[in-house]
Amino acid sequence: MSELIIKNLHVEVENKKILKGINLTVKNNELVAILGPNGHGKSTLLSVIMGNPKYKVVEGEILFDGENVLKMSVDERSKKGIFLGFQNPYEIPGLNTSDFYKAALNAHEEKRIPLFKFYKALENGCKDVKLDFDMMNRNLNDGFSGGEKKRNEILQMLLLNPKLAMLDEIDSGLDVDALNIVSDAITKQKEKGSSFLVVSHYDKFLNSLKPDKVAVIINGRVACIGGEEISKNIASFGYHWVKKTYGIEIEKEETSMNQVSIGVCATKEIIKDEK
């Protein structure tokens, strides 16, 4: 059983307010998809749930299985079953990947895992995400391609078998085949009972995961929450759809990144109009 409850969460970084009253619940075995324009706080939310000390929680609560997450250290959160797949996984010089995974798995177990069992699990995991087993002997993410890094994050999820997996743009930079590998891995992990918070800009990917809920984060708040129709509408009409339907102004100046994503949506609108 696992349930994540976020109540009225306010977060600042360097005196800048980023999250301004997030309310969100992820029930046991639910997959909640998160969408939202660039820079509106999606990664921040996941980082705060994981416990990144860079961010200051000024108000609100996060409960996981009824326990106060904000009081726990980062590693405690991991041991409670919370996992974060990073938007930009770090390259750690000189740290052997398989040594690191061994240490991570052992940290989650009372007794040390026998070596053969570890290597079996690692080998199976590599097969599941189609990473060459030899890569486990390289330094962590060091020189991995963008797609390999993302699959390596999924591998870590499979090995750690978390109760709640938070995946931040795990689909970005993946080719079609890798996208299917990742979405299959997520589906399988969900069948094992995990809950998910999945951030993505890509509706096709999100829909392939059959989310139980779709939430849109705008201006550091959950602007709307509902079913798949939300991601479909946003894909077709852009975030203007949220503005029109829910009367929410998008506060930020549109950055160039923003224009790219809205541009894509606008193009779709034009194509539709032409038809």
Add this chain to the structure above:
Amino acid sequence: MKSKIIEVNDKLILTENDSGELILDLKKCNEKVDFFIKQNLKFVLSLINIPSNLALNFNLEENSNLKLKIINDSSNKSLNFNENLANSCYFSCFLVDLSKSNTEIKNLCNMNGEGSSFDFEISSLSNKDTVKKYEISCNHNSLNQNSNVSLHGVALQNGQIIGKGVTWIKENSIKSNAKQNERIILFDKESAGKGYPTLKIDCNDVKASHGCAIGSLNDNHLFYLLSRGLSYNEARKLITLGYLQSIKVNFNIDEQETIDSLINGGF
């Protein structure tokens, strides 16, 4: 293939007969030793039993290639390296300094010939009140030359690491490429690190970069490891070890094992 061991006195001329990987035992050297590398030859030398005080001079003839490997694990050292490089030479030195005693290493490389390259990389652990000083300098004296000086250091328990060195790109060394990089992690408040990489550039058409970072661990790296369940101490240790170990790829399997056990013993 087992490496051949050669005992060296005050001079060694390396010729075709010595090709491949050699272990040079320097215990009988006194004050100074001169090495001569004949043209077009390529050597990998592991230096062992280096005395406490020694000047090592390397003369590389045209188109020769010399790679030095040093694992320092004992006694105080004060070493002076000098290199003279002719055209199209490549000199590299990989120094892993894990001794529990003081070290002072000076290097001056004169790249005299066109198209020659110099690479000096150090991985250093300074613990328990030891002081480690490195002054790695090189002169770009001619066209098309590359240099790279890198120091990865970790200081703990009152250890001190000081990195200096001047890379000087002289007037006629156009199309040169120079890099200097010093990164020192201070494991605790008692330890200290200083870095003064200096670039002197007297020539226009060159590429040069230098960086110096001294401080605690990278917060992002730490968060990444913690998020996988590792405790703070474990994560810190793994990152630091990794940081020292990244030089390992330049060593063979046996040497890598030695480096691992020395690093682990140092914490």
